[in-house]
Amino acid sequence: MDELEIIELAIAVLGLPADFDDEDAVERKINNRFDVDLETFGRIASALLPFAMTARSPLTEKVYQGFAHNDCWLAKKEVKS
DSSP: OOHHHHHHHHHHHHTOOTTOOOHHHHHHHHHHHHSSOHHHHHHHHHHHGGGSEEEEOTTTOOEEEEEEETTEEEEEEEOOO
């Protein structure tokens, strides 16, 4: 997962608006809620990614596995067959 995906996932987990753009505030809120920094949150999320949902993209027909919210991928990786 790249840094932007980690931030978008953190924003969703925290229940913040999707257009929230204060990365420092996201870092503080993640630390307050989970007692980890954003980098550690990203490593945990990456470790959980193999257990996340799998779905086919209607646009690309590729299969992805990842975290979604409101029918939008927050963090994903392509599943190779």
